[in-house]
Amino acid sequence: MTSRRLLAIMDVMKETPPFFPVGSTIDARGHLVIGGCDAVDLAKEYGTPLYVFAEDDFRARCHEFKREFGDRCSGTRVVYAGKAFLNRAIVKIVAEEGLGLDVVSGGELEIAGAAGFPMSDVYFHGNNKSDAELELAVERRVGRVVIDNTDELERLDTVAAGRGVRMRVLFRIRPGIDPHTHAKISTGNVDSKFGFSLAEAGTAVPQAMTSKNLDLAGFHYHIGSQIFGIQPFLDALKTTLEFVADMKKSHGFSTTELDIGGGYAVQYLTGKAPPPPADYAEAIIDHFNSECRRLDIMPPVLTIEPGRALVARAAVALYTLGAIKNIPGIRQYACVDGGMADNIRPALYGAEYEPFLANRMSDLANTVYTVAGRFCESGDTLATDIKLPDVKSGDILVMPVCGAYCLPMASNYNAALRPAVIMVKDGRSRMIRRRETLEDLLRCDIG
Ligand code: LLP
Numbered sequence: 350m351t352s353r354r355l356l357a358i359m360d361v362m363k364e365t366p367p368f369f370p371v372g373s374t375i376d377a378r379g380h381l382v383i384g385g386c387d388a389v390d391l392a393k394e395y396g397t398p399l400y401v402f403a404e405d406d407f408r409a410r411c412h413e414f415k416r417e418f419g420d421r422c423s424g425t426r427v428v429y430a431g432k433a434f435l436n437r438a439i440v441k442i443v444a445e446e447g448l449g450l451d452v453v454s455g456g457e458l459e460i461a462g463a464a465g466f467p468m469s470d471v472y473f474h475g476n477n478k479s480d481a482e483l484e485l486a487v488e489r490r491v492g493r494v495v496i497d498n499t500d501e502l503e504r505l506d507t508v509a510a511g512r513g514v515r516m517r518v519l520f521r522i523r524p525g526i527d528p529h530t531h532a533k534i535s536t537g538n539v540d541s542k543f544g545f546s547l548a549e550a551g552t553a554v555p556q557a558m559t560s561k562n563l564d565l566a567g568f569h570y571h572i573g574s575q576i577f578g579i580q581p582f583l584d585a586l587k588t589t590l591e592f593v594a595d596m597k598k599s600h601g602f603s604t605t606e607l608d609i610g611g612g613y614a615v616q617y618l619t620g621k622a623p624p625p626p627a628d629y630a631e632a633i634i635d636h637f638n639s640e641c642r643r644l645d646i647m648p649p650v651l652t653i654e655p656g657r658a659l660v661a662r663a664a665v666a667l668y669t670l671g672a673i674k675n676i677p678g679i680r681q682y683a684c685v686d687g688g689m690a691d692n693i694r695p696a697l698y699g700a701e702y703e704p705f706l707a708n709r710m711s712d713l714a715n716t717v718y719t720v721a722g723r724f725c726e727s728g729d730t731l732a733t734d735i736k737l738p739d740v741k742s743g744d745i746l747v748m749p750v751c752g753a754y755c756l757p758m759a760s761n762y763n764a765a766l767r768p769a770v771i772m773v774k775d776g777r778s779r780m781i782r783r784r785e786t787l788e789d790l791l792r793c794d795i796g
Pocket of ligand 1: 430432433451474534570571573574575610611612613654655656657658694698753754
Protein backbone atom coordinates (compact mmCIF):
# COMPACT_ATOMS: atom_id res chain seq x y z
CA MET A 350 0.00 0.00 0.00
CA THR A 351 1.37 3.41 -0.96
CA SER A 352 1.91 5.93 1.80
CA ARG A 353 -0.54 8.31 0.15
CA ARG A 354 -3.26 5.66 0.22
CA LEU A 355 -2.44 4.96 3.87
CA LEU A 356 -2.73 8.63 4.63
CA ALA A 357 -6.04 8.74 2.81
CA ILE A 358 -7.41 5.93 4.92
CA MET A 359 -6.24 7.58 8.13
CA ASP A 360 -7.64 10.94 7.16
CA VAL A 361 -10.88 9.98 5.46
CA MET A 362 -13.85 11.94 6.56
CA LYS A 363 -16.27 9.82 8.53
CA GLU A 364 -18.67 12.59 9.45
CA THR A 365 -19.78 15.74 7.72
CA PRO A 366 -18.41 18.99 9.16
CA PRO A 367 -20.73 20.88 11.53
CA PHE A 368 -21.91 23.28 8.86
CA PHE A 369 -23.79 20.60 6.89
CA PRO A 370 -27.53 20.20 7.58
CA VAL A 371 -28.29 18.37 10.80
CA GLY A 372 -28.40 14.59 10.31
CA SER A 373 -26.16 14.62 7.21
CA THR A 374 -23.98 11.53 6.90
CA ILE A 375 -21.50 9.87 4.57
CA ASP A 376 -22.49 6.42 3.35
CA ALA A 377 -20.25 3.43 2.70
CA ARG A 378 -19.61 4.55 -0.89
CA GLY A 379 -18.45 7.95 0.32
CA HIS A 380 -21.62 9.69 -0.87
CA LEU A 381 -23.12 12.59 1.02
CA VAL A 382 -26.54 11.81 2.48
CA ILE A 383 -28.86 14.70 3.41
CA GLY A 384 -32.26 14.26 5.00
CA GLY A 385 -31.82 10.54 4.35
CA CYS A 386 -31.33 11.12 0.59
CA ASP A 387 -28.16 10.34 -1.39
CA ALA A 388 -27.00 13.69 -2.80
CA VAL A 389 -25.55 12.01 -5.88
CA ASP A 390 -28.91 10.39 -6.67
CA LEU A 391 -30.62 13.73 -6.15
CA ALA A 392 -28.25 15.37 -8.63
CA LYS A 393 -29.05 12.62 -11.15
CA GLU A 394 -32.79 12.78 -10.60
CA TYR A 395 -33.28 16.55 -10.58
CA GLY A 396 -30.20 17.75 -12.48
CA THR A 397 -27.71 20.41 -11.38
CA PRO A 398 -27.27 23.11 -10.22
CA LEU A 399 -29.63 21.98 -7.48
CA TYR A 400 -30.41 23.49 -4.10
CA VAL A 401 -31.33 20.93 -1.46
CA PHE A 402 -33.03 22.08 1.73
CA ALA A 403 -33.18 19.79 4.76
CA GLU A 404 -36.50 20.42 6.47
CA ASP A 405 -35.29 19.07 9.82
CA ASP A 406 -32.40 21.51 9.93
CA PHE A 407 -34.60 24.54 9.32
CA ARG A 408 -37.09 23.40 11.96
CA ALA A 409 -34.27 22.70 14.43
CA ARG A 410 -32.93 26.24 14.02
CA CYS A 411 -36.42 27.72 14.51
CA HIS A 412 -36.77 25.71 17.74
CA GLU A 413 -33.30 26.66 18.90
CA PHE A 414 -33.85 30.43 18.55
CA LYS A 415 -37.30 30.25 20.12
CA ARG A 416 -35.94 28.23 23.02
CA GLU A 417 -32.73 30.17 23.64
CA PHE A 418 -34.36 33.61 23.56
CA GLY A 419 -37.83 32.61 24.82
CA ASP A 420 -36.56 30.66 27.85
CA ARG A 421 -34.46 33.64 28.94
CA CYS A 422 -37.07 36.29 28.23
CA SER A 423 -40.59 34.99 27.99
CA GLY A 424 -42.73 36.50 25.29
CA THR A 425 -39.80 37.14 22.95
CA ARG A 426 -41.00 36.82 19.35
CA VAL A 427 -38.88 35.17 16.71
CA VAL A 428 -39.56 36.56 13.25
CA TYR A 429 -37.95 34.91 10.21
CA ALA A 430 -36.38 37.41 7.82
CA GLY A 431 -37.80 36.04 4.58
CA LYS A 432 -35.30 37.87 2.38
CA ALA A 433 -32.80 35.13 3.28
CA PHE A 434 -34.93 32.62 1.32
CA LEU A 435 -38.63 32.83 0.66
CA ASN A 436 -40.82 30.22 -0.89
CA ARG A 437 -44.31 28.99 -0.04
CA ALA A 438 -43.01 25.71 1.40
CA ILE A 439 -40.71 27.62 3.75
CA VAL A 440 -43.47 30.07 4.70
CA LYS A 441 -45.70 27.14 5.70
CA ILE A 442 -42.98 25.77 7.98
CA VAL A 443 -42.45 29.24 9.50
CA ALA A 444 -46.18 29.33 10.30
CA GLU A 445 -46.16 25.78 11.72
CA GLU A 446 -43.21 26.64 13.94
CA GLY A 447 -45.10 29.68 15.27
CA LEU A 448 -42.64 32.29 14.03
CA GLY A 449 -43.51 35.70 12.61
CA LEU A 450 -42.37 36.76 9.13
CA ASP A 451 -40.37 39.81 8.08
CA VAL A 452 -41.15 40.86 4.52
CA VAL A 453 -39.47 43.71 2.70
CA SER A 454 -41.60 44.21 -0.41
CA GLY A 455 -45.06 43.79 -1.80
CA GLY A 456 -43.77 40.70 -3.62
CA GLU A 457 -42.61 39.02 -0.43
CA LEU A 458 -45.91 39.93 1.20
CA GLU A 459 -47.85 38.31 -1.64
CA ILE A 460 -45.77 35.12 -1.39
CA ALA A 461 -46.59 34.98 2.33
CA GLY A 462 -50.26 35.56 1.52
CA ALA A 463 -50.24 32.87 -1.16
CA ALA A 464 -48.98 30.39 1.45
CA GLY A 465 -51.79 31.38 3.82
CA PHE A 466 -49.47 33.02 6.35
CA PRO A 467 -51.36 34.92 9.09
CA MET A 468 -51.03 38.59 8.16
CA SER A 469 -51.15 39.64 11.81
CA ASP A 470 -47.72 38.00 12.24
CA VAL A 471 -46.13 39.92 9.37
CA TYR A 472 -43.62 42.73 9.85
CA PHE A 473 -43.46 44.91 6.74
CA HIS A 474 -40.01 46.48 6.29
CA GLY A 475 -38.41 48.54 3.52
CA ASN A 476 -36.53 51.84 3.22
CA ASN A 477 -38.49 53.11 0.21
CA LYS A 478 -41.93 51.57 0.21
CA SER A 479 -44.15 52.63 -2.67
CA ASP A 480 -47.68 53.96 -2.24
CA ALA A 481 -48.94 50.69 -3.71
CA GLU A 482 -47.02 48.73 -1.08
CA LEU A 483 -48.40 50.85 1.73
CA GLU A 484 -51.91 50.35 0.32
CA LEU A 485 -51.28 46.61 0.19
CA ALA A 486 -49.99 46.52 3.77
CA VAL A 487 -53.10 48.33 4.99
CA GLU A 488 -55.47 46.30 2.83
CA ARG A 489 -53.98 43.06 4.11
CA ARG A 490 -53.87 44.43 7.68
CA VAL A 491 -50.27 43.32 8.30
CA GLY A 492 -49.39 43.04 11.97
CA ARG A 493 -46.74 45.77 11.88
CA VAL A 494 -45.43 48.25 9.36
CA VAL A 495 -41.87 49.22 10.16
CA ILE A 496 -41.75 52.89 9.20
CA ASP A 497 -38.42 54.00 7.81
CA ASN A 498 -38.71 57.78 7.50
CA THR A 499 -40.95 60.82 8.01
CA ASP A 500 -42.25 60.86 4.45
CA GLU A 501 -43.41 57.27 4.86
CA LEU A 502 -44.98 58.10 8.21
CA GLU A 503 -47.13 60.72 6.55
CA ARG A 504 -48.01 58.58 3.55
CA LEU A 505 -49.02 55.61 5.71
CA ASP A 506 -51.09 57.88 7.93
CA THR A 507 -52.99 59.09 4.87
CA VAL A 508 -53.50 55.59 3.44
CA ALA A 509 -54.70 54.22 6.78
CA ALA A 510 -57.03 57.20 7.26
CA GLY A 511 -58.44 56.64 3.78
CA ARG A 512 -59.43 53.13 4.73
CA GLY A 513 -60.45 53.97 8.29
CA VAL A 514 -57.88 51.55 9.71
CA ARG A 515 -55.52 51.93 12.67
CA MET A 516 -52.18 50.35 11.82
CA ARG A 517 -49.68 49.16 14.37
CA VAL A 518 -46.24 50.55 13.52
CA LEU A 519 -42.63 50.56 14.66
CA PHE A 520 -40.00 53.15 13.75
CA ARG A 521 -36.77 51.85 12.30
CA ILE A 522 -33.88 53.73 13.86
CA ARG A 523 -30.15 53.88 13.21
CA PRO A 524 -28.42 53.47 16.54
CA GLY A 525 -25.10 54.53 14.99
CA ILE A 526 -23.25 51.30 15.76
CA ASP A 527 -20.49 49.71 13.69
CA PRO A 528 -21.23 45.97 13.65
CA HIS A 529 -17.72 45.07 12.43
CA THR A 530 -18.90 43.04 9.49
CA HIS A 531 -18.58 43.50 5.72
CA ALA A 532 -19.35 47.14 4.76
CA LYS A 533 -22.00 46.03 2.26
CA ILE A 534 -23.99 44.27 4.97
CA SER A 535 -23.66 46.93 7.70
CA THR A 536 -26.90 48.82 8.20
CA GLY A 537 -27.04 50.43 11.64
CA ASN A 538 -24.22 52.95 11.15
CA VAL A 539 -24.70 56.71 11.16
CA ASP A 540 -24.12 56.70 7.38
CA SER A 541 -26.84 54.30 6.27
CA LYS A 542 -29.87 54.58 4.01
CA PHE A 543 -31.96 52.70 6.55
CA GLY A 544 -34.17 54.24 9.19
CA PHE A 545 -34.48 57.44 11.22
CA SER A 546 -31.58 59.03 13.02
CA LEU A 547 -32.33 59.21 16.74
CA ALA A 548 -32.93 62.97 16.41
CA GLU A 549 -35.41 62.47 13.54
CA ALA A 550 -37.18 59.70 15.42
CA GLY A 551 -37.42 61.95 18.47
CA THR A 552 -39.39 64.44 16.38
CA ALA A 553 -41.53 61.80 14.69
CA VAL A 554 -42.64 60.15 17.95
CA PRO A 555 -45.01 62.97 19.09
CA GLN A 556 -46.25 63.23 15.49
CA ALA A 557 -47.22 59.54 15.48
CA MET A 558 -48.71 59.78 18.98
CA THR A 559 -51.26 62.31 17.76
CA SER A 560 -52.27 60.22 14.74
CA LYS A 561 -55.62 58.44 15.00
CA ASN A 562 -54.57 55.96 12.34
CA LEU A 563 -51.20 54.88 13.61
CA ASP A 564 -50.53 52.94 16.79
CA LEU A 565 -46.83 53.39 17.50
CA ALA A 566 -45.75 50.34 19.52
CA GLY A 567 -42.02 51.01 19.60
CA PHE A 568 -38.79 50.78 17.69
CA HIS A 569 -36.75 48.55 15.44
CA TYR A 570 -33.13 48.40 14.40
CA HIS A 571 -31.05 45.97 12.43
CA ILE A 572 -27.35 46.77 12.58
CA GLY A 573 -26.00 44.33 10.02
CA SER A 574 -25.53 40.73 9.04
CA GLN A 575 -23.06 37.91 9.77
CA ILE A 576 -21.93 39.66 12.98
CA PHE A 577 -19.48 37.45 14.87
CA GLY A 578 -19.04 39.74 17.87
CA ILE A 579 -21.62 40.06 20.62
CA GLN A 580 -20.59 43.56 21.71
CA PRO A 581 -22.22 45.45 18.77
CA PHE A 582 -25.57 43.90 19.72
CA LEU A 583 -25.12 45.13 23.30
CA ASP A 584 -24.04 48.62 22.22
CA ALA A 585 -27.08 48.99 19.95
CA LEU A 586 -29.35 47.82 22.76
CA LYS A 587 -27.88 50.31 25.23
CA THR A 588 -28.22 53.28 22.85
CA THR A 589 -31.77 52.32 21.95
CA LEU A 590 -32.94 51.74 25.52
CA GLU A 591 -31.53 55.14 26.46
CA PHE A 592 -33.58 56.58 23.60
CA VAL A 593 -36.63 54.67 24.88
CA ALA A 594 -36.11 56.22 28.34
CA ASP A 595 -35.71 59.63 26.74
CA MET A 596 -38.99 59.27 24.80
CA LYS A 597 -40.75 58.40 28.04
CA LYS A 598 -39.32 61.45 29.77
CA SER A 599 -39.76 63.94 26.94
CA HIS A 600 -43.08 62.81 25.48
CA GLY A 601 -44.58 60.36 27.96
CA PHE A 602 -44.26 57.71 25.24
CA SER A 603 -44.25 54.12 26.54
CA THR A 604 -42.39 51.72 24.28
CA THR A 605 -44.20 48.39 24.37
CA GLU A 606 -42.24 46.61 21.62
CA LEU A 607 -38.59 46.55 20.66
CA ASP A 608 -37.50 44.67 17.53
CA ILE A 609 -33.74 44.20 17.60
CA GLY A 610 -33.35 42.72 14.10
CA GLY A 611 -31.17 39.83 13.00
CA GLY A 612 -27.51 39.53 12.13
CA TYR A 613 -26.48 36.39 14.06
CA ALA A 614 -23.54 34.82 12.29
CA VAL A 615 -23.31 31.28 10.93
CA GLN A 616 -20.36 29.01 10.27
CA TYR A 617 -19.24 28.75 6.65
CA LEU A 618 -15.71 27.43 7.18
CA THR A 619 -13.92 24.85 9.29
CA GLY A 620 -12.40 26.55 12.30
CA LYS A 621 -14.44 29.74 11.95
CA ALA A 622 -17.38 29.15 14.24
CA PRO A 623 -19.46 32.07 15.54
CA PRO A 624 -20.93 32.07 19.04
CA PRO A 625 -23.85 29.62 19.34
CA PRO A 626 -27.35 31.17 19.56
CA ALA A 627 -27.35 30.46 23.31
CA ASP A 628 -24.39 32.80 23.81
CA TYR A 629 -25.98 35.62 21.82
CA ALA A 630 -29.23 35.11 23.75
CA GLU A 631 -27.54 34.99 27.16
CA ALA A 632 -25.57 38.19 26.63
CA ILE A 633 -28.38 40.13 24.92
CA ILE A 634 -31.11 39.24 27.42
CA ASP A 635 -28.83 39.83 30.37
CA HIS A 636 -27.91 43.26 29.06
CA PHE A 637 -31.53 44.03 28.16
CA ASN A 638 -32.70 43.29 31.70
CA SER A 639 -29.92 45.20 33.41
CA GLU A 640 -30.29 48.25 31.13
CA CYS A 641 -34.08 48.34 31.68
CA ARG A 642 -33.44 48.27 35.45
CA ARG A 643 -30.74 50.94 35.23
CA LEU A 644 -32.96 53.25 33.17
CA ASP A 645 -36.03 52.39 35.20
CA ILE A 646 -38.19 51.48 32.20
CA MET A 647 -40.78 48.75 31.76
CA PRO A 648 -39.12 46.08 29.58
CA PRO A 649 -40.80 46.15 26.17
CA VAL A 650 -41.68 42.87 24.43
CA LEU A 651 -38.62 41.83 22.44
CA THR A 652 -38.62 40.68 18.82
CA ILE A 653 -35.65 39.17 17.01
CA GLU A 654 -35.43 38.74 13.23
CA PRO A 655 -32.86 36.13 12.25
CA GLY A 656 -32.70 35.19 8.59
CA ARG A 657 -29.34 33.62 7.81
CA ALA A 658 -29.05 31.88 11.18
CA LEU A 659 -32.33 30.02 10.60
CA VAL A 660 -31.93 28.94 7.00
CA ALA A 661 -28.29 29.12 5.83
CA ARG A 662 -27.16 25.75 7.10
CA ALA A 663 -30.36 24.01 5.98
CA ALA A 664 -29.34 23.93 2.31
CA VAL A 665 -26.49 22.76 0.13
CA ALA A 666 -25.96 23.56 -3.53
CA LEU A 667 -24.99 20.71 -5.87
CA TYR A 668 -23.11 21.33 -9.10
CA THR A 669 -21.59 19.08 -11.75
CA LEU A 670 -17.93 19.64 -12.54
CA GLY A 671 -17.05 20.18 -16.17
CA ALA A 672 -13.85 21.76 -17.47
CA ILE A 673 -10.71 21.36 -15.37
CA LYS A 674 -8.04 23.86 -16.36
CA ASN A 675 -4.47 23.83 -15.14
CA ILE A 676 -2.34 26.95 -15.59
CA PRO A 677 1.05 25.53 -14.53
CA GLY A 678 2.53 27.25 -11.54
CA ILE A 679 -0.38 29.62 -11.29
CA ARG A 680 -3.76 28.10 -10.68
CA GLN A 681 -5.94 25.10 -11.31
CA TYR A 682 -9.57 25.88 -12.14
CA ALA A 683 -12.41 23.44 -11.63
CA CYS A 684 -15.49 24.77 -13.43
CA VAL A 685 -19.05 24.02 -12.39
CA ASP A 686 -22.38 24.31 -14.21
CA GLY A 687 -23.60 27.21 -12.03
CA GLY A 688 -21.88 30.13 -10.34
CA MET A 689 -22.56 33.81 -9.84
CA ALA A 690 -26.05 33.66 -11.33
CA ASP A 691 -27.21 31.41 -8.50
CA ASN A 692 -24.70 32.51 -5.82
CA ILE A 693 -23.29 35.98 -6.19
CA ARG A 694 -22.00 36.16 -2.61
CA PRO A 695 -18.33 35.36 -3.33
CA ALA A 696 -18.24 37.93 -6.18
CA LEU A 697 -20.16 40.58 -4.24
CA TYR A 698 -18.81 40.24 -0.70
CA GLY A 699 -15.74 38.08 -1.10
CA ALA A 700 -17.75 35.48 0.83
CA GLU A 701 -15.84 32.25 1.45
CA TYR A 702 -17.21 28.73 1.15
CA GLU A 703 -15.73 25.29 1.69
CA PRO A 704 -16.88 22.90 -1.04
CA PHE A 705 -16.55 19.10 -1.11
CA LEU A 706 -17.22 16.36 -3.62
CA ALA A 707 -20.62 14.84 -2.82
CA ASN A 708 -19.69 11.59 -4.61
CA ARG A 709 -16.26 11.30 -2.94
CA MET A 710 -16.67 12.72 0.54
CA SER A 711 -14.13 10.33 2.02
CA ASP A 712 -11.35 10.89 -0.53
CA LEU A 713 -8.39 12.85 0.67
CA ALA A 714 -8.56 16.51 -0.32
CA ASN A 715 -5.00 17.08 -1.46
CA THR A 716 -5.14 19.35 -4.52
CA VAL A 717 -5.67 23.09 -4.57
CA TYR A 718 -8.38 24.40 -6.90
CA THR A 719 -10.28 27.55 -7.57
CA VAL A 720 -13.90 26.65 -8.22
CA ALA A 721 -15.15 28.82 -11.07
CA GLY A 722 -18.64 29.20 -12.45
CA ARG A 723 -19.81 29.12 -16.05
CA PHE A 724 -20.60 32.81 -16.45
CA CYS A 725 -18.81 35.34 -18.57
CA GLU A 726 -16.93 37.18 -15.80
CA SER A 727 -13.49 36.57 -14.36
CA GLY A 728 -14.99 37.33 -10.95
CA ASP A 729 -17.34 34.38 -11.30
CA THR A 730 -15.71 32.11 -8.73
CA LEU A 731 -17.36 30.23 -5.90
CA ALA A 732 -14.28 29.31 -3.86
CA THR A 733 -10.66 30.31 -4.25
CA ASP A 734 -7.63 28.14 -3.44
CA ILE A 735 -9.48 25.41 -1.62
CA LYS A 736 -8.50 21.76 -1.39
CA LEU A 737 -10.42 18.96 -3.08
CA PRO A 738 -9.51 15.41 -4.09
CA ASP A 739 -8.09 15.24 -7.64
CA VAL A 740 -11.28 16.14 -9.44
CA LYS A 741 -12.61 14.83 -12.71
CA SER A 742 -15.34 16.00 -14.99
CA GLY A 743 -18.66 14.60 -13.80
CA ASP A 744 -17.86 14.78 -10.09
CA ILE A 745 -20.61 16.40 -8.02
CA LEU A 746 -19.44 19.44 -6.10
CA VAL A 747 -21.36 20.32 -2.97
CA MET A 748 -21.33 23.79 -1.44
CA PRO A 749 -22.65 23.73 2.12
CA VAL A 750 -24.36 26.66 3.90
CA CYS A 751 -26.20 27.85 0.79
CA GLY A 752 -29.65 28.27 2.31
CA ALA A 753 -29.44 32.05 2.82
CA TYR A 754 -29.04 34.86 0.30
CA CYS A 755 -28.06 32.67 -2.66
CA LEU A 756 -31.29 32.02 -4.58
CA PRO A 757 -33.05 35.24 -3.51
CA MET A 758 -30.15 37.12 -5.14
CA ALA A 759 -30.03 34.86 -8.20
CA SER A 760 -30.22 36.34 -11.69
CA ASN A 761 -30.70 35.30 -15.28
CA TYR A 762 -27.23 36.56 -16.21
CA ASN A 763 -26.10 35.02 -19.49
CA ALA A 764 -29.71 33.81 -19.77
CA ALA A 765 -29.09 31.35 -16.97
CA LEU A 766 -32.07 29.31 -15.82
CA ARG A 767 -32.57 29.56 -12.07
CA PRO A 768 -32.00 26.17 -10.43
CA ALA A 769 -34.58 23.79 -9.03
CA VAL A 770 -35.01 23.62 -5.26
CA ILE A 771 -35.93 20.50 -3.41
CA MET A 772 -36.80 19.74 0.18
CA VAL A 773 -35.60 16.51 1.77
CA LYS A 774 -36.76 14.73 4.90
CA ASP A 775 -36.68 11.12 6.11
CA GLY A 776 -35.31 9.77 2.86
CA ARG A 777 -37.91 11.51 0.69
CA SER A 778 -37.44 14.47 -1.61
CA ARG A 779 -39.96 16.86 -3.11
CA MET A 780 -39.51 19.76 -5.48
CA ILE A 781 -40.47 23.13 -3.97
CA ARG A 782 -39.39 25.19 -6.96
CA ARG A 783 -38.98 23.83 -10.46
CA ARG A 784 -36.01 24.69 -12.62
CA GLU A 785 -36.65 27.62 -14.93
CA THR A 786 -37.15 26.83 -18.59
CA LEU A 787 -36.49 28.65 -21.82
CA GLU A 788 -40.21 29.51 -21.90
CA ASP A 789 -39.79 31.26 -18.55
CA LEU A 790 -36.97 33.32 -20.04
CA LEU A 791 -39.00 34.29 -23.07
CA ARG A 792 -42.25 34.96 -21.20
CA CYS A 793 -41.39 38.61 -20.42
CA ASP A 794 -39.60 39.24 -23.71
CA ILE A 795 -42.19 40.75 -26.02
CA GLY A 796 -39.85 41.03 -28.98
N1 LLP B 1 -34.06 42.27 9.68
C1 LLP B 1 -33.81 43.24 8.78
C2 LLP B 1 -34.52 44.52 8.85
C3 LLP B 1 -32.85 43.01 7.77
O1 LLP B 1 -32.60 43.99 6.89
C4 LLP B 1 -32.19 41.78 7.71
C5 LLP B 1 -31.20 41.51 6.66
C6 LLP B 1 -32.52 40.80 8.67
C7 LLP B 1 -33.45 41.09 9.64
C8 LLP B 1 -31.87 39.44 8.68
O2 LLP B 1 -30.49 39.48 8.83
P1 LLP B 1 -29.67 38.11 9.05
O3 LLP B 1 -30.13 37.51 10.36
O4 LLP B 1 -30.00 37.21 7.92
O5 LLP B 1 -28.26 38.53 9.08
N2 LLP B 1 -27.25 39.58 1.16
C9 LLP B 1 -26.39 39.68 2.32
C10 LLP B 1 -27.17 39.86 3.61
C11 LLP B 1 -28.12 41.06 3.57
C12 LLP B 1 -28.95 41.17 4.83
C13 LLP B 1 -30.04 42.16 4.64
N3 LLP B 1 -30.86 42.34 5.76
C14 LLP B 1 -25.49 38.45 2.36
O6 LLP B 1 -25.58 37.61 1.47
O7 LLP B 1 -24.66 38.31 3.24
